[in-house]
Amino acid sequence: MTAHEVSRGYEIVVGLEVHCELATNTKLFCGCANQFGSEPNTNICPVCLGLPGSLPVLNERAVEFALRVGEAFNFDVPERSVFHRKNYFYPDMPKNFQTSQYDEPICSEGTLDVDGVTIRITRAHLEEDTGKSTHVGGDGGRIHGADHSLIDYNRAGVPLLEIVSEPDIRSAEQAARYVEELRATLLAIGVSDVKMEEGSMRVDANVSVRLVGATEFGKRCEVKNMNSIRSVRRAVAYEAERQIDLITSGERIMQETRHWNEDDGRTHSMRSKEEAFDYRYFPEPDLVPVEPTAEMRSLVRSQMPELPAAKRERLIDAWAITEHDARVIVDVPGLAEYAEAAVAVLGGGTPKDIVNWLTGDFLGFLNETGTKLDDSNLRPAGLAELVGMVVGGSISRNQGKDVMADALRSGEAPVAIVAARGIAQVSDAGALSGVLEVVFAANVDALDAYRSGDDKMKKKKRGFLMGEAMKATKGDGNPQLLNQLLDQMLEAL
Amino acid sequence: MTAREIAAAVRTGARSARSVLEEHFARIDVREAELHAFNYLMREQAFGAADAIDSAVARGEDPGCLAGVPVAVKDNFCTRGVPTTCSSKILEGWTPPYDSTAVARLHAAGAVLVGKTNLDEFAMGSSTENSAFGPTRNPHDPSRVPGGSSGGSAVAVAAGFSAIAYGSDTGGSIRQPAALCGVVGVKPTYGSVSRYGLVAFASSLDQIGPFAVDVGDAALALEAVWGYDPMDSTSLDATMDSLSDSLDRGVAGLRVGIVRELTEVDGIAPEVQARVAAAAEALSAAGAKVDYVSVPSVSYGLSAYYLIAPAEASSNLARYDGVRYGRRDAGADVATMNSATRDAGFGAEVKRRIMLGTYALSAGYYDSYYGKAQKVRTLIIQDFARAYEQFDVLLTPTAPTVAFEFGSKTADPLAMYLSDVCTIPTNLAGHCAISVPYGTAEPTSGATLTSDGNPKQLPIGVQVLAPALGEATMFRVAKAIEASAP
């Protein structure tokens, strides 16, 4: 059961806070490039360095992207949203306040359906990212034990959208699936790279547990530092079990922030210096409110692509493929478009055949070789051609696999490869009859069983003999012809 | 020579910018050591700029509306490559990598920057006594303060160190020193002059404005720097009515309201009340309809201001932490280093306001203090709106008294804060106001005697208030007041 997991009589309650960096050209409040991996401190200016006298001006596209998110997750977009200052000292943060949205966010009350369960999203708000510290000295770059830190402000001021869910998630698997769905949608609407490894999508989980049937929430811990969807699943599962262990052994949960350690598979309390947190939010006087106009909203609406959930449903219906295959096709960026292009020029077979070839050897090859879909040598038309040849019987399935591998490596068209290598199914009746004779000779028991058996047995044994014959031709035998010859020989018994 | 005369002479080649500048530096060389108007003199850059303007004129080019006009800017305007300290030890030695928009516009208009003027640290004060680099003295009586926080700019103009000067006004920091030094000072409509590159004190209140010897120069000086700036989100994208064109249109038929709550009340010196009454009479004689008006909520202005301004300041000044620029004092870890730097870098008044503002925003107090003050702001705006249904401009004193003696209010912050009681409501409302010199008086106590044994006379300013973007009318009234000044 993924949606509602119960352990030792306790249920898990999870809310997720997802920060995603918006894929704008420039930062949220200045014209510096929003670029990952630049030389340190090369994308900086008076504004994002917080120099005295500098002032922020809001990036129009960041607002547009937030509005797209509003559309994608059925958010209310209030008439007005307001930036506040969140005041606390941290050297990564040039002004020692973060410009963020507080009680008037750009999006409020949205939803996300995860495997048929609706998870409520409290809000999505715009805020600026911090710079990045490198901790030098001490134990391998960790903050504790370092003797000094070096700060690069390239990331300071990069636009973030913080998406906060209600505590509606009830299992580690559901938490992981929520993040997967969220990520696929954000990617589809083009607002973020959502790369958890590069930090362009960061997930924090608020985890608590309570006795099944309880209405009050338990004390929660905030788990940070999960760098993949797999670690979200593992960290939430670990943290919930840890809390249940504590409660069942009579101890209390401390509300705290905990750090997920991928290596030991545990969450660890973050020892923090005794410090009072009081963010003293107040409206940012250097910015004016955002009031999305009807024009802005309708422009955004007109630019919305088909969302992953809708696309999956459409493909399942139209192509008669499984939920699993639809998910694979839709979640790999660009793959659905690829499949649709191939289906459009299909010269034999069904869309499902295209999907099978794509989710099988094709993706396997891309993953093994680290090839990007856009860079792959086999284009949709070539794939359709290949599927056509296999379905039409001019080459066998196994031969098709070889041809695909060749096409992916060399970039030659499948038909050209088949012609050049002289690949064809064995369709010579004499040769195939010979194969069947050998199979018959080696399987006398099966032939006896066929002869004396009822219809069901006859069918079973016939299938077995056919399989053996295909095996003997290494899959290159023309299955139609082989079937025909087999029937003839069985009748003649 | 007025700035208008200088620009006209330089543009036509009748005077060289260099010779104009030499005259101003001659005055600086005589009196600056005593008055301390400047934190930094840009002598070399200034002569370079003057020569460039003279060459441009020689080539037949027009250097702009402030051609060759010597200008001083408050030391909280960012100037590329030129020290910008805000009169604070925390920024000592810092040179910004960029020019504020106002400074860029001054350069573009052909102005010659002579130096960065002294101020109360981070513009927090009303006497320029809170400068980390020593106080500025009032040229009319050096034993008295020039007012503040833009005291250095007021003195630069009053002492003839520059033809015009610029300051910033958060609660009266241009108008009050203008009044105390006997020059014109303008706080324009919020958003009319870009704040980009003005080191923030209280962002929702700060506004740049000019000092000048007369109303005509003030108009020219304001027109040189105002207008929309895409670098400031709070900049107004509006067409401004020309000030210079409407200055001389007189006041016949204009309705002038004397604000009762800011004029005939305790704390406003009788000699100041008398000057406001005289100015009102003069306006009436010039054809204006003058009457009293009540703007009740302005009585809460001072309290609201001393919650809002420190709150915004506490956040604006958080960036001075020893990490990226300015001073750093040693500490074993970042937090200790931050605290040590801020302790050594900030003066007492700045710390007091940071503490006050942090408290006003903190959990449990926000609603009673900061939140309440913002509501008072609404009431003040509403009351002004009602007053402006009946009146085109309002009239009040600029400051409650003439210039006071050094040290007389430093021990009692609240007494100092009261210096701004008449100027603060304008900032809270985002409106515009101008202080015009209107005669002199001797102080009620401790008067300095002149060589012939008479008590020294000190300047008094009257203040004209107008609604947002009401500058054109406000300047007409100011011009009429100036014309009748004793």
Place this chain on the structure above:
Amino acid sequence: MPEVPAPLTRADVMHVAQLARLAITESEAELFTEQLAVILDHANDVASLDIDSVVPTAHPLPLVNAFRKDEVRPSVDRDEVLRTAPDALDHRFRVPKILGDS
């Protein structure tokens, strides 16, 4: 009539100094407690106003939607900025060790 907050204490002053990262001395704490109490007492004329229904004004002018196009502008020169930094190393700003978490 709304109640005014309790008078400021020395403990409040110490707490606020910590929030504001000001290393104040004992005698400063004493003085600030006294002076801030006087100012806050004056501010109680505002704190005691019964104006719950009034909409707060955060900004003097009713401006909205001040946007910037998403176009890259040149950055400032890194060396110019790092030259004026209190401490820098390897093109980055150097600070003493950071305790606690972000």
